[in-house]
Amino acid sequence: MNLLFANDRPGEHAASWYAATAASDRRWPALKGRGRADVCIIGGGFTGLSAALHLAQRGMDVVLLEAHRMGFGASGRNGGQVGSGQRLEQDDLEAMVGRDTARKLWDFGQEAKALVRDLIAAHQMPVTFHPGIVHACWKDAEVAHARANAEKLAHDYGYDQITPLSRDDLAAIVPSPVYRGGDIDRGAGHLHPLNFAQGLALAAEAAGARLHEGSVVHAIRHPAAGATARTVVQTDHGAIEADHVILAANGYLGGLEGKVAARVMPINNFIIATEPLGERARDVLRENVAVADTKFVVNYWRLSEDGRLLFGGGESYGYRFPDIVRTVRKPMLQVYPDLADLRIDYAWGGTLAITMNRMPCFVRPRPNLWSASGFSGHGVAMATLAGKIMAEAVAGQAERFDLMAGLPQPRFPGGALLRWPLLVAAMTWYAMRDRIGI
Incomplete structure (x- = not known):
């Protein structure tokens, strides 16, 4: 079964609050016939659309192929949180790759947040960036770690936007009885992710990129070594010959490239949207911030612009x-x-992608084939920057791509064939630890 069609209607967004409040209903035609391009991009989410925009701005001829709608996948369905840094904390990164590279990765994360805000402003997108993400801790040891992390970032990285929160401090913002404390990152924030994805699509088109929806890629045919023919990307009703191909399908890549599939694993996550809360919104959040907690299967939430609770949690x-x-x-x-009495007006799921170490997977399986995926729930900003980094690499400036591709990125045990049952066993174990409070 193909994840592209397992849970969704062909050519339609998920029945989410985001789709119901989308600022644009623009559609693009399916690819028909054979064409040529300097670069063919597979996937119309943050990564692919950012790559298309930045390549088109460099004057390159770009074709982007999306199986359903622009922003169809995780890019248009996620919690909308634009977090700082990488998915791993800086002390873990320092242990993995050393202080110098960890610093570069932190700077990438800072640039990624700024890029999101700059793109919204430069292209006058109908998107508001709301500052503030709270991290809510279930255990006292996690509260102490949050404080130490804030102090480390301030001392070692000059980042002073994180304020530790005691139990009472946290309750003043997040009036829930279950948390022991945490922190708030005023340099992070949240937004409407589908409107941001659609804004990227419109900006890419305005820059000259050719976008196609309803264009499922079935095969990528590479020329033999030493041949002068171009790579051919095949869809149901057309094909694109291209000098370079960018894979930006994340959890929906399927079997198009085995070297990526062995390192990147699709998983499903879910969100519900309640009825508008009215005055009860203060019983949920007392500032317009987003929240994520410290469960292994993270709970995350925020208030929508029309006062609903958007709450995400659970995996399959x-x-x-x-x-x-x-x-x-x-x-x-x-x-x-x-x-408990609230009506649920919207409920939707989506497929994202994770890696073994939760760092993005940048891979170059062939000299003209580029891939970035596996953002592990930290993709609004980093996936957008990944598209820019791949655009740089295609244009001959591959230093930043090579740095990301050089990070340790282990394969899932069992490779693409056995990764799923082994992952299920591991995830179930950690989820059980959450439930029993270990």
């Missing part, structure tokens, strides 16, 4: 989505027991 590892409302209501009521 098969093709079919479970009962989403039941899956997400359980952790929501654990955090906010008094919300």
